[in-house]
Amino acid sequence: MKAARILRQFQALKPQIKTQTFPGPLSQAISKDIAQYQEDRSHQFVADYSKSSGNYIVDADGNTLLDAFAQVTHPQVGTHKSLDRSSIAIGYNNPALIELAKSDEFVTAAINRPALGNFPPSNWKQILEDGLLKKTPKGLEQLFTAMCGSCANESAYKAAFMAFRDRHHGTGFSEEELKSCMQNAAPGSPEYSILSFESAFHGRLFGSLSTTRSKAIHKIGVPAFDWPQVPWPSVKYPLEDHHEHNKAAEAASLDHVRHTIREHKHKKPIAALVVEPIQSEGGDNHASTGFFKGLREITKEEGVFMIVDEVQTGFGATGSFWAHDKWELETPPDMVTFSKKAQAAGFYHNLELRPSLPYRNFNTWMGDPIRALQAREMIQFIDKHKLVQQTSDIGDYIYETLKALSADSLIENTRGYKQGTFISFDMPTPAQRDLVVSKMRQRGVNIGGCGERAVRLRPMLIFGKEEADILLDTLKSVIKSI
Amino acid sequence: MKAARILRQFQALKPQIKTQTFPGPLSQAISKDIAQYQEDRSHQFVADYSKSSGNYIVDADGNTLLDAFAQVTHPQVGTHKSLDRSSIAIGYNNPALIELAKSDEFVTAAINRPALGNFPPSNWKQILEDGLLKKTPKGLEQLFTAMCGSCANESAYKAAFMAFRDRHHGTGFSEEELKSCMQNAAPGSPEYSILSFESAFHGRLFGSLSTTRSKAIHKIGVPAFDWPQVPWPSVKYPLEDHHEHNKAAEAASLDHVRHTIREHKHKKPIAALVVEPIQSEGGDNHASTGFFKGLREITKEEGVFMIVDEVQTGFGATGSFWAHDKWELETPPDMVTFSKKAQAAGFYHNLELRPSLPYRNFNTWMGDPIRALQAREMIQFIDKHKLVQQTSDIGDYIYETLKALSADSLIENTRGYKQGTFISFDMPTPAQRDLVVSKMRQRGVNIGGCGERAVRLRPMLIFGKEEADILLDTLKSVIKSI
Incomplete structure (x- = not known):
């Protein structure tokens, strides 16, 4: 679990919710603005990608969330509509991808499609x-x-x-x-x-x-x-x-x-x-x-x-x-x-x-050639940093911790044995599940729900021991509070 | 038709076919290589986008073609399979798009999708x-x-x-x-x-x-x-x-x-x-x-x-x-x-x-935000240079010339009256149409066929009087030779 070396490449961030409500007022205002032209009711929050880094996503209000649900299109809590499509692999603003995007090879491919x-x-x-x-x-x-x-x-x-x-x-x-x-x-x-x-x-x-x-x-x-x-x-x-x-x-x-x-x-x-x-x-x-x-x-x-x-x-x-x-x-x-x-x-x-x-x-x-270029860069980054192995190890660690927790907590039906970080578990009721997700987010950890009463994790491949511990500690305290 | 001012932004190129056959040997070899993994029989030629500029596309062999068929997916001559999907609007390697692609705004959007x-x-x-x-x-x-x-x-x-x-x-x-x-x-x-x-x-x-x-x-x-x-x-x-x-x-x-x-x-x-x-x-x-x-x-x-x-x-x-x-x-x-x-x-x-x-x-x-950014840039470029009006004027010029030509040449059924450069015409037979397309390409002008026996033009919005004249002069001489 040598995540630290990889993560030194990113700007160091930590979970921090500054606004009293989440999503915050600016996020809500921007959503409302977009609603003039496009559907906004599926918005979770409005992001500031320029400030996001590694495992952390920053929103329009300056809140920072540990993102264990990376660009998954997921439900508004309570609607039971969940879509799993984690689409960020190796961290927000990964320096390797920034370098690629600035290369002549990428620019040529982007503008001469x-x-x-x-x-x-x-x-x-x-x-x-x-x-x-x-x-x-x-x-x-x-x-x-x-x-x-x-x-x-x-x-x-x-x-x-x-x-x-x-x-x-x-x-x-x-x-x-x-x-x-x-x-x-x-x-x-x-x-x-x-x-x-x-x-x-x-x-x-x-x-x-x-x-x-x-x-x-x-x-x-x-x-x-x-x-x-x-x-x-x-x-x-x-x-x-x-x-x-x-x-x-x-x-x-x-x-x-x-x-x-x-x-x-x-x-x-x-x-x-x-x-x-x-x-x-x-x-x-x-x-x-x-x-x-x-x-x-x-x-x-x-x-x-x-x-x-x-x-x-x-x-x-x-x-x-x-x-x-x-x-x-x-x-x-x-x-x-x-x-x-x-x-x-x-x-x-x-x-x-x-x-x-x-x-x-x-x-x-x-x-699209530029997406093929990004895939190339990500594959090389994944291989260089042995991220598949790391994901397997971190996944085992999270899974075992959750399974142990389930013995004397509300956690049920732990799923994802030996499936990396593709992990989920049930809460006894849909309402309790919704509460877990929203309380986690209020504490600066972005996770999601799925199915009737499941909580699910979809972190990126650069999710390391440190992030896993933040996730698990927050989760323990949230579940205890329910 | 103030195309000259716009075109000064691009590297000056002119039609030039260096290889004896077209597509040239390098283009053919690369296609054959790709065939190991992907369909190659639809390839027209292999392009070198880094060398292409404005209205001109350069191929892997260093041939330069006036592109009046910009990234249209079109037929192998003789197959009657034609697809019209011109997908380049304001020229290869347009400096405005290069600048956009190098901006932080674009890079952020590209790598944090x-x-x-x-x-x-x-x-x-x-x-x-x-x-x-x-x-x-x-x-x-x-x-x-x-x-x-x-x-x-x-x-x-x-x-x-x-x-x-x-x-x-x-x-x-x-x-x-x-x-x-x-x-x-x-x-x-x-x-x-x-x-x-x-x-x-x-x-x-x-x-x-x-x-x-x-x-x-x-x-x-x-x-x-x-x-x-x-x-x-x-x-x-x-x-x-x-x-x-x-x-x-x-x-x-x-x-x-x-x-x-x-x-x-x-x-x-x-x-x-x-x-x-x-x-x-x-x-x-x-x-x-x-x-x-x-x-x-x-x-x-x-x-x-x-x-x-x-x-x-x-x-x-x-x-x-x-x-x-x-x-x-x-x-x-x-x-x-x-x-x-x-x-x-x-x-x-x-x-x-x-x-x-x-x-x-x-x-x-x-x-995709980066494609929305490109659309924004193109719209601003099109408006700034009044390219819609130019396309209308150039289209009228080409159309009238072709229609006049049709009186005493093999050209029939001229189409595209007051439709900008969305112009086509028929040749008497499919074989003659195929000959027109391939002879044009051998002289460094990329146009295409469609339907049974039609020749069609799909130039970009930066196609000016100079390019129109190259196209029309080459076409006249090719049709005369048939």
Whole structure:
């Protein structure tokens, strides 16, 4: 836990709430101003990014919060609407990123944004090889770059549909297909589907939203594809203390998956299964390695592509660079999607998922070189400072402390065993959970809620022992006060 | 046409092809290298953006091309696959943008990318007011920011569906809706649709692709919503020379629109109509002002939202800042979407399109502050140098020259009368068109094809008289040689 050396790179800050209410008056006034043009009711507080540093975020009123929930889009306490999308990886105003941003390489890429699929810059391959391709998941040497998490998932779905079609019908197109697709009708626009899990979150555009099953607020009023879902295994927490129950629950869920795939085979075939290693938006739902091994076996046997959605879990936060690394699958998944902390977005895939023709899976920008440059810099910073290992160690420390606490406190269902700092726990009631979150924030520690009554942590990769102790000490005292 | 003063800001370049083949050997080798990881068959050539300047793009081999097709994602000659998405507005390596990119404001925004909907930066409103909000289309004071053109359109569709539902059912949700939407079923996931035109292009994600009707290659093998389409009016070109025929053709199309909306009212209601001011990807299809006035009347009368997709036409290229400004509608459209040249993306809208609850139309990043900063800078540059007026003047000059040429050359169907530099024309055969494009490129002028046999121009807003003359002189000599 050699965090101190890394953190010396940042301006030293500590939690400090200066205003009587939080968010403070200036934050509230600015929000109200923005409301003239844009939705403001989702604002948590207004930030001053120029003053934020490392693990600390400073708001418009000059309050300083230890940010254990880094740019997660999360609920207004009490609304139960929570979105896990931690998107800052290596600290606010990281000097390595400042230096990158000031380089000619970055400036050129920022102001001459290319159509990457048509006029790639001459250094494109090098940018990828020095960055994103250093973290190629095993067996997935191909990389499709995109703009955001929803786009990454939808482009992966498109790749799955195209490859699934070609697998069954060859690479040539019939006249009927060519004609009917222009009418949005089968066989050209086939009645294929993507199978997802209950409580899943995979995005908010029309295809990804059809696989999102977490909350009605995201879906209500929006047309959706009639695609199937299967239940997430009803495991008990802490996961590691309920092996037998969980094994049975996972077996039941796997049966359900196989049954659903077979049932659809002849009417509305399932082209791919998409799964998050940890269902985050849905309430931090975990499962064991054996469950994911089972999913890979079933999808392989049934001829269904397996997409692992690491938009939220990727880039080290679970204590391995990709959360699915820990599954040690014999056959890798077919695609792994990423975004958020990576700044860049897209999916890694095997060669079968590269379409038969150019322009089939395509768009104007095909990603963004400056985000690929940032990903490169972050990967190098993460490796240099061994931040994945640190996150694993700090995660264990926090987890064990919370689990020990749960014996004689209100803390229940501790989740995130050996999952880095991807940690959460339940409070007995939603109201108590809300109280924890708001009291923590009033003491200068930014954490969040999720699901019905869960508190969750999503610190950055530079979160060290010192920050963990501030977090845990504040939490202990807050919980005692409830 | 005071382009000289503007262009003195850039490094002086001129068309120069040094390699025997085009693309040159280095460009080809780099493409082949990239092919190890990514699709390369869509590459046109590999660019060296650090050496490109103003209207000129330099490739990896040191060839210099006058770029009258600025980062349009366009066809490999001969494939008839063409995508119009000119995404560079005010020149490669524009000094104003270099200065912006090196500013602390830009660096802070680039490396501390916020979840804008939750933790907006304190200067967010100012960024918008100094930039994107200066160009608010009449009557549309609200601004939803997004990541790309497809996301902008899909977020607009979602806003339309939500508002359409609320219009008919109020803002409360029934238990049945809340439950059924989690199953992707009606009434919670309603059977609403978006009406689009034949040959339209609105994007490539699942919702936007369902409204795209331009080419089978974009759609084949991908599931689509069963949404209706109507024919684009079968007008004759030059538009201004066929008033009578065109008026009848447009009336027929308008009848079709009204009939389709009414026909669907009770089974699969149409929530919105989406239309491009000029169908670009579909082959540069135009219509008269009267046609768009008619669309506004019909949509208003029938209670259907009208979305104007200015992803391609916005930001001055048609000789007005928004192409739909020229329609002078009494009632503005309900939404105007933008991206591409704007670098930023999103849609302007009226207040009815802001959802009843926060988080209904939402995503993690809600756009990107650095792209909003670039949009601000470009808008100020465009205004300072009166580039919209210049584009209008240069467009007229090019258009009149081409139209005069068409009298005794192979040029047919000149299109783009009073539409700035959004100009195209047909060659008698696809093969001749391909020859024009490739011969032009071999002489150092980058233009593109579209549709079956059209040549199209998409220069930047800094394209002046000098560049227009190089373009026209080269074109005359190339066409004479065919």
